[in-house]
Amino acid sequence: MKIIKVKDTQMGGKEAFKLVKADIENGAKVLGLATGSSPITLYNEMTSSDLDFSNMTSVNLDEYVGLKADNDQSYHYFMKEHLFSKKPFKNSYVPDGSNPDADAATSAYDKIIEENPIDLQILGIGRNGHIGFNEPGSPLDGKTRKVGLTESTIEANTRFFDDEKDVPRFAYSMGIGSIMKAKKIVLLAYGENKADAIAATVDGPVTEDCPASALQNHPDVTLIIDDAAASKLK
Template sequence: MNIMTFNTNEELNQIAAGIFASLIQTKPTAVLGLATGSTPIGIYQELIRLNEKGYVDFKDVTSYNLDEYCGLPADHPETYRSFMNVQLFNHINIDKAQTHVPNGNAADLQAESKSYDEQLAKASIDLQLLGLGHNGHIGFNEPDAELHAGTHVVNLKEETRQANARFFNSIDEVPTQAITMGVGSILKAKMVMLVVRGAEKADIVHRALTGPITTEVPASLLQTHPNVVVLLDKEAAKHFHA
């Protein structure tokens, strides 16, 4: 596990985007695993800049997103499909048909989960981007006594809904369920990039990367992966220098 600490968000974003760009330059048909939330926005902005300058070409790239809310209308601005279009896809030369986000409005969510897993098995993700939840979740894999390996529907914990409430008018509008890649799906990626920012994540990221491997901290299972790069801002990294 390669842990890197950055003094500025600009440096972190540039290094993260550079890793993506290097992959795509050497493998133009790369399969990317992408994430939502505030963590990756700066990285996506840097990738847009690199694409505009001609340094990275997305025309043959395929992407799979980690997760999606269940039950939000397709045109709702807080769906993760909307997020990805606004923050990245609308600004780069990627084929939208090659961008995949689970369908949180599928009539049969179990069938949608199975279909997504089948696509992931064929696609084989080259680089999976992850953020980290305050409770150690990755994707929407919440702490539990046991975890699903494959894509599945999850009931969102109250702390996760509270953390996401800032994107909605009120907590009541935050969906109670999501469809997410399982930890097993995430760990099948050839390389994993975990990005963590902010002092409020310092405890959980230290616990996830140095503590016991436990389903009560889903991110701790990343310790079992052979190729993980961790990018931390200096606030999130404070316990690694103690």
């Protein structure tokens, strides 16, 4: 894994943007995108750039089950607000959280991933090492699934909702196996509360206990992290 240390999230966004831009200049057509606070500075760089994404496709990692696209807590809404309303892509895919039929929603999404092989995947990371919504214990070779969120993830996500009880308990998430098929992966992590997850990702064993540790087996992963997130690395 390559590690780029940055002083803050602004610099992280700029470094990530350089990688995205270079990949597009090299012919990338499909970007795998993530939600959460970590990619926001990258999306700001993308929206203020002169890059044109109207011939490109985006495939997002995950969506809460039970939220419609127009719900302001949905990941559809987040992506629209931070990126797509300003820089539209030709096609933008996010799992359909409003479909209560998990088998139909997840197999439809696997088909989308198969038809749009991801050139560069952006990732954040949860405090417990989750990527997408693949919580500890998720199969490292999995496809899109309905997943139950852990208490720690629900608690971390409470800040985006009025009340803890409003945080959805389930999500549809791209599996780790699908994430691993992306040609390149760029993971963004900032702050002290990501330090344990980053240490386990880089220095720990490859184990379902830390889903992001699977990235050790990927040939092209770059971590963009600040000093606090890097503070527990060996």
